[in-house]
Amino acid sequence: MNAAQLLNGIALGSLLMVLSSGLAMIYGLRGVANFAHGALYMSGAYIAYSVSDRAGFWLALLVVPLALAVVGVLLELVFFRPLQHRSHIELGLITFGLALMAERLVVLIWGERTLRVTPPEFLQGTSNFLGVEYPSYRLAIIAIAVVLAAALVLWLRSTTTGLHIRAASQDIETAAIMGINVDRVSLVVVAVGSALAGFAGALAAPYIALDPGMGSAFLITVLIIVVVGGIGSIGGAMIAGMGLGVIQSVTTVWSPSVAVVVPYLALTIVLLWRPTGLAGKRVS
Template identity: 35%
Template sequence: METSLLISQLFNGLNLGLLYVLMAMGLTIIMGTMGVVNFSHGILFTFGAYITYSIAAKLGYWAALLIAPVLVGVIGMVLERGLVQRVYGKDPLYSLLLTFGLAMSLEELVRIGWGTTGLPFSPPDSLNTFVDLKIMFYPLYRLVVFGFILLLILALWFFLERTTMGKIVRAGIQDSLMVGILGVNTKALFTLVFGLGAFLAGLAGVLSAPITGIMPTMGDNVIMPSFIVIILGGVGSFYGSVVGGLLLGIIVAMCNQFVPAVAELSMYLVMALVLLFRPRGLFGEEGLFE
């Protein structure tokens, strides 16, 4: 086995894992705060990619990077206010069915608006090259994405740990009822949290588009891995999302290269092993699943 190939796949796994982290963080704060199993998260990822395609055609990729995630965040808040809030406090099956149906409907809307075939999408010219890392050449765009997501994760950590609003969000994840009793406007909090989750999903779609291309079903490829990341790391755990995402990304990338026949199966095997020995996930709190 060539060392360069192994290291290249390790880098690919880290990139894939960080995209999973963005998706999982959005999912876990929504699930932890509102108790909503949000299967529409994948289509928000798809919207991020398609909106990027439309904006980049007129204003360029960098403008799309700034605008598209914000628009997806706004879409998420509209969906929360109009539909999702109706299932708060009810059996989780209601939120699962609602968001699953929402995902299917919005996917059809994507097909109507942008077509049923995939769309090619390249990195911006300034990043569409390779970097000589001595033992291999690696795409500059992927390295930039790697660094950008790391910085974003640090920014999210600072927001959640060091700001007043972030502490309210964390408190909502722990006990949203108590937060409401203490005088916090939980309706506005839930809308903000859902919008933040949608923003992260849209941003993941923006960053993923030049790597994977754009297609109506692209969200389907990330929604299940994102839920698996939450299960691995633990619902509501920031650190769990990071560790679980990186772990899953590396495993999937390595299996895709060396044992592609079990690449998809590997995700579920890892999930089963973690649940067998630690049902609440690697960083989850006791009582969530056991």
């Protein structure tokens, strides 16, 4: 194993970190594992493809989260809020239906073939990082994702909205009684969570190949991360996401077949050893 492979792991981990923190946020608040999260990520990547084709990649990084935030608002207003008194499972299955539809819609709009996004010119080559030649764009992914994760944590820790989100994630009914506008908090969370998923997709677009199966492939990994990290725990999801990315990439070097099962293995071990996940909330 060399430094480049470790960096690959960190780059993958960074994407997983951004993606799973969004899922964990929505899960913590609405109690619904959003099965459409993979579809949001995929849509982000495809929109980034179209935007960067016409107006450049940097604009795409700005437009995509905004577009996906709008999708998140719709998700909240059309499904999550009106149906919040239904069982969580039903809501989850509705998002599953949305994921299925999104996968086909992407094919209808962009076609089934694999697409590629070129990174901005100055990030196309390699840079020297700690003595290794490493693709510049991947370094950018790491830097952006880490900054984003830090900003997210800071936002949740130090702003009033963040405080309300954390309170509502603990116990949504009590939070409502305490006078927190739960509907507003939920709207913010679902919008931000969706935007994060889209952003991860846009960020990933130049790094991976775009195909209509990319969403569901990632969804499984992200669901596992959220369970492993401890359901509803954003910090746990971030750590588990980064950890899994690194472990998986490092294992790939050693044996690709084993690497595929790493997430599932991690899930099984965590379930047996600590059924509540790393952060300790109960799987229910």
